[in-house]
Amino acid sequence: MGQIFHQGIGLYAKLALLGLAIVIGAACFAWRGVVTDPHRIAEPVNQPVPFSHKHHVDDVGLDCRFCHTGVESSAFAGIPPVSTCMTCHSQLFTDASMLQPVRDSWNGKGELRWNRINQLPDFVYFNHSIHIAKGVGCESCHGRVDQMPLTRRVATLNMSWCLDCHRAPQNYLRPREHVFDMGWHAENQQQLGLDLVRKYQINTSRMTDCSLCHR
């Protein structure tokens, strides 16, 4: 019996296999591209106004709650209204070009559209106020924003990351009076954490219930 396939067909077969591998690889990349967050962890995100948390928190010394007013009472910490910016910037840096979008927005010429940095899936219901009340510091999730000229994401915000704390909150809790502090460290986190779990009446048995975050 003679050869069924021509000799040169081997090349085509190899090329076809290679092509298949490329298609599969490309599909995987495309899929990753679609499902992953637009910004990598620790990648500074450009904003229409290059707002610097470092400047406002570290240099000026503003409290988180000066701008994020809802953080103690609402699920959302809140993005400050333009009027908050204008409290100072109607007096300071009034002709800085980088503040032009803020002034435009204030004067009704177009809106300010910040790029989102931290975003949870729609089926997760996170509430800032309860975390603040139970002694989770801003820094624990948002990192040292006082050292970020451009804000960046510091945590994956995926479920296993949430559960790290929900399973063992004592590793992360701090006294309420230090929740808004940056760079705060406990001397004995374990002991303090366990004390705070008791003091703040944190029901740890319920903290991994699906119903806590998913509705």
Place this chain on the structure above:
Amino acid sequence: MSSLTPSSVLGQARKRLQGSTGARFWRALEELADDPVFRRELGDAVPQLASVMSMDRRHFLQLLGASLAFGGLAACSGPPGGKLVPWISQPNGMTPGVPQFYATALAYGGDVLGVLVESRDGRPTKLEGNPQHPASFGATGPLPQAAVLELWDPDRSQQPLHRGHADSWDAFAQVAAKLRMDCGQDGSGLYVLSGRLQSPTSMAQRDALLHRFPGASWHEYEPVADDNAEQGAQLAFGKPMVSRYHIEHADVILSLEADFLGDMPGRVAHARAFAGRRDPSSPMSRLYVAEATPSLTGSMADHRWTLRSADIAVFARELATELGVNGSKAIGGSGVSAARVKAVAADLLAHRGSSLVMAGESQPPPVHALAHVLNEHLGNAGKTVDYLEGNPRSSGNLADLCMALRRDDVETLIVLESNIAYSAPADLPFAELLQDVPQLIHWGLYVDETAALADWHLPATHTLENWSDLRAQDGTTSVVQPLIAPLYQGRSVHELLALLMGDTTQDGLSIVQQHWQATLGDADAAAWQHSLGRGIALAAPAAAMPPPTQREFLAGWQPARQPDDALELTFRPDPTVWDGRYANNGWLQELPKPLTQLTWSNAALISPALAATYALHNGDVITLEHGGSKLEAPVWIMPGQAGRSITVHLGYGRRAAGRVGSNLGFDAYPLRSSAQAWAAQGVTITKTGRSVELAGTQQHFQMEAPAPVREVTLAQLMAEPDIVGRDNVTPPSFYPQQPPGEYAWGMTVDLNACIGCKGCSIACQAENNIPVVGADQVRREREMHWIRVDRYYAGSPENPSIHHQPVPCMHCEHAPCELVCPVGATVHDQEGLNVQVYNRCIGTRFCSNNCPYKVRRFNFLQFSDLTTESLKAQRNPDVSVRNRGVMEKCTYCIQRIEEAHITADKAQRRIADGDIVTACQAACPTQAIRFGDISDPHSEVAKAKASPRRYDLLAELNTRPRTSYLAAVRNPNPALGDDA
């Protein structure tokens, strides 16, 4: 479809009833007859699978592969691109993410209700009752709950139209100016037609218009109104008096077709008062109902007698004679036995001063007058019923307007929120007459049938978009405040009238404020703010002393006796779409109508006996003929319907309702005449031989429960207090106990209080972002309501007792659904909730198959509308919007539980009883639903669970449901014995 003929269904049903002992509950006649075909259909857990069974293996595998591939693709979606747009300056008192509630009032279905509207970052998303408002006491009902969807309806009229083309308000302002000029001093030729005015400011504006233009004429027409009650009061008292019923003081109530729980004004407050008197542990009231077609009130009756509507007047005369009312002479032959008449009369006489006779709008004015006479005779006036001075009408009626149109007197007709081209009675052919009006101006929420004929159509604002005021049935007046700026170019009726009159004040708020300043005198800004905050501007006035009744009318009134075999046609407002105005509301269309359980259509309701006579099945189309007009309608066999009475519901057959509501059902108005608005005598029916498949849900989600509802009489309960609960057992179990949390959430549903209005179903839909699926999907048993209200019958099909049973998820402690989920998408939490984790669910539907209560709902298709912008704004941001392929079910309003948890945990206190109110519980007019921590013996729900009337559904399966029921109690008159 059943294989049996209707007469054999009825025959077999009777046979089975004779052979059975004790109460037997059934939902459909076929079920009662034990039809083998029907049993097979039910046996298939998913009836629609029958067609799939014939599929060959290869085709099945193809479909399976495709499903997997598409399922995988559908799961790929990244995080939505995020932009954050801040406020320019944040409104005072508002925190993004924290809902705010504003008090306002809502006119719906002929009634006015004080409500609190939930505003989510400026978007009204949900209505709750205003606890301080005497028409609500915090409760709502199905129609008010659906008002929020009406606001966001994308089919609403969005801009002024001039002969069907887009135009502007500025152009119309010029038309209005010219109109004023043409009217001159007199204004003859100017006609206005409005619905029934319930707003004091509108009334003042009407009077101002008629004062300015004495020749002008204002007419009011409402297809469903209390005209008969008004004329009845005129007959009895010689002046317009409005009745206010105090059902909480009534020991014995006789309803002459008065559906005071279903469609009468004040229904929400009536329901609360009625339920308050039905608690068997305190003196329980007794309700007698005589009616032609089952109503919500009839379903709660201790004695319900089915009579043709026309025979009820005869019965009323018999009763009046028996009670010894001077001047009343019985003519006999109502169909109510002498023993029953005697027993009712004796019961009423034994409760002088604490009995109540009510006549329904469907009864002619003399019956209303007779009810007033009887109440006076029984000493009830001022006790169980009191009266308010009615306002003499400064408006004409529809017939006057029709005459003017025929005389060509009408130069300009302004139609305010009235769809007269659709809803006019057959003898006043408005659809034709309006075509010859020189200038027709229509103002309304939709571009409807009347707008299509108009020269100018002007968009109205929704009631949640404008300033106004409303007077409730009991006289309580509220200011209506807007929750949102008009979404489109709508203007309120006050702004329109001000524009027409060329008033200097044209802004809605100022118009309403000016009216109230004039009314309240020197009321300052604080009083105005206070009335806005409370939702009540003027409290209900004190009762007026009615003059003694005049009984002359009795002598001249002979209710016509109809031949026994004459067929009667009665008209009723539809329980969900009312007179047709809510036709484009998907929530209301899909809500199974109380009693019929039909969705998306109306039907001609006929009695089982009539169905047997004419060999009619559900869905068979008949021709109804009366007075030269005819219409074709599918029939629905209605147990409890009077034998020779056919009922049709108004509100369907809309031609221009919108994308949701057009061309559904049939239009009953062509058979309705202004003289016989509620009952037409001597109709004829013929079979067409055609049949349609109605989207009924009465056989959906069948539970294999031997006694799903339980009912005892008061006497039985007194004799044996443990009669209901003695069979309650908790069998031992191999399954581990669920870990006990700090709280144990549970619910009770009091079947003795539930009137079956289904306010809970719609409240749940609004709260939990439940989609609408459409008639076709309902026929496939795919409706999505998380809390369904089953309707059961017991007894003979001619006049069964009727029961309603709301069925949410039972949150079983040993939940069968959890054991079969391959991905752990349904699990228990510490506090006893059976939670559904949407992002884990892969849609095997094993859970739904294993649920004995059939409370799980599957998104077979992409039911949630993810594209229509305005509908997105309605959704509750605290609840996930579910996609195709995901199972969902009642969560006990977990978002409200978490909200209460967070609030309490922040303050480091326990959640107090009453902190959590589920959406269904809040909406319930009778407080039938209680929710809370069952581990706290002092909680309301724990007390209800301790009631001797408590039982669990399918307790023998050892699912240990957290939702329990309290048995219904009836209080029949012992004097009637078996002749109930």
